[in-house]
Amino acid sequence: MSLQPVLDRIDADLPAALERLMDLLRIPSISTDPAFKGDCDRAADWMVADLASMGFDARKCPTPGHPMVVAHHKGPEGTPNLLFYGHYDVQPVDPLNLWHRDPFDPEVQEENGQRVIRGRGASDDKGQLMTFVEAFRAWIAVHGALPCSITVFLEGEEESGSPSLIPFMRDNAEELRCDLAVICDTGLFDSRVPAITTMLRGLLGEEFTIRGPNKDLHSGSFGGAAINPLRVMAKALASLHDETGRITVQGFYDDVPELPDDLRAQWQGLAFDHEKFLGDVGLSLPAGEQDRTPLEMLWSRPTCEINGMWGGYTGAGFKTVLPSEAHAKVSFRLVGQQDPFKLREAFRDHIRAHIPADCTVDFHGHGAAPASVMPVDDAAFEQSRAALTEEWGIPAAYIGCGGSIPIAGYFRDILGMNAMLIGFGKDDDQIHSPNEKYDLDCFHKGIRSWARILARVTA
Structure with a gap:
């Protein structure tokens, strides 16, 4: 025809x-x-x-x-x-x-x-x-x-x-x-x-809640002596990346393949302008793995991003409180053969390792796809x-x-x-x-x- x-x-x-x-x-x-x-x-x-x-x-x-x-x-x-x-x-x-x-x-x-x-x-x-x-x-x-x-x-x-x-x-x-x-x-x-x-890329969504004291506490009466779930959460979330942007969850990169040379060369030929890409949203510096190109970060590398964190008093003015709970939402973009269910357990183990004796943590999954x-x-x-x-x-x-x-x-x-x-x-x-x-x-x-x-x- x-x-x-x-x-x-x-x-x-x-x-x-x-x-x-x-x-x-x-x-x-x-x-x-x-x-x-x-x-x-x-x-x-x-x-x-x-x-x-x-x-x-x-x-x-x-x-x-x-x-x-x-x-x-x-x-x-x-x-x-x-x-x-x-x-x-x-x-x-x-x-x-x-x-x-x-x-x-x-x-x-x-x-x-x-x-x-x-x-x-x-x-x-x-x-x-x-x-x-x-x-x-x-x-x-x-x-x-x-x-x-x-x-x-x-x-x-x-x-x-x-x-x-x-x-x-x-x-x-x-x-x-x-x-x-x-x-x-x-x-x-x-x-x-x-x-x-x-x-x-695949997708894995996780939400968790850290619980400490059985009620919100006055920071003048209990500060220093009582554990603060927000401080525990901040430390746990900060531990998810090292100083180079690499994700620190145990075994996270086990099933991540390297980009084939021919595909890497083709991507480089696209002349991606990452300065304009980031500049359009008011940024300038790529923040992912520092040994990877921006296109690799976007297309062929996995990510771990904190999508939300909250707890304590967030209204107008000020309230000196130690919250009884702290909450966070974290998502992962997955590549290669990464198993979202295996990584879900690895992430939860990572967070549990940062929970002190006086606190507990509960998890809620929000979908998983390879x-x-x-x-x-x-x-x-x-x-x-x-x-x-x-x-x-x-x-x-x-x-x-x-x-x-x-x-x-x-x-x-x-x-x-x-x-x-x-x-x-x-x-x-x-x-x-x-x-x-x-x-x-x-x-x-x-x-x-x-x-x-x-x-x-x-x-």
């Missing part, structure tokens, strides 16, 4: 594609708020109808929460079977007063010489998922079929913790299992370089990288991601297939924030990119 007529069709159909996206953006599919349950259902219906109009066998699948959308299109025998994942739900819009217009009344605006699509969900993730849907539409319009078998899998709870996702995937594993999963929920590197994310590393020796990765390079005119890069995208790990662990993460968002898209936007050029070139990728992986 010839590619050029498909690209020409995408260019000619861009105004209609934009209007379809605007129509989807007008649906306030906020998954975390029960008041919008009907709108989430309506967004799922919209996607089913749109996919069915192209010839997909599409259906809405009920769950205890919001519905899934599953659609299939059979391609020629002997071609790959690809699963494309996205989510049709969006974040809440609060604080509403910071929006410059109704979040669900999208429009195209001029910004810094660029045309941008403004509205909730424009980048995360409706604009992104519609890039591959529009690429499918163009292929079918030109050739009457897709060049390979495609399964579309759309979720309606990604922005509210995906409570129905794992049970649904397990119950429907045979139907969903394909040769490769493709996720469109990431972005360009430095807002300009097309990228395939191959490394995702890292995901994608094997780029799958031919589809290099084929896709070549396709992205052709479309954007800039060599596409394999990059890491400092955050966590659990769905990639679920595809591997539940369905036994690898995932390829490609997206076209920019750093300034303000996802999850007021005035979210998606560059029209990213939408257009994203559609063309998927068309090129389909041509490459089926050649």
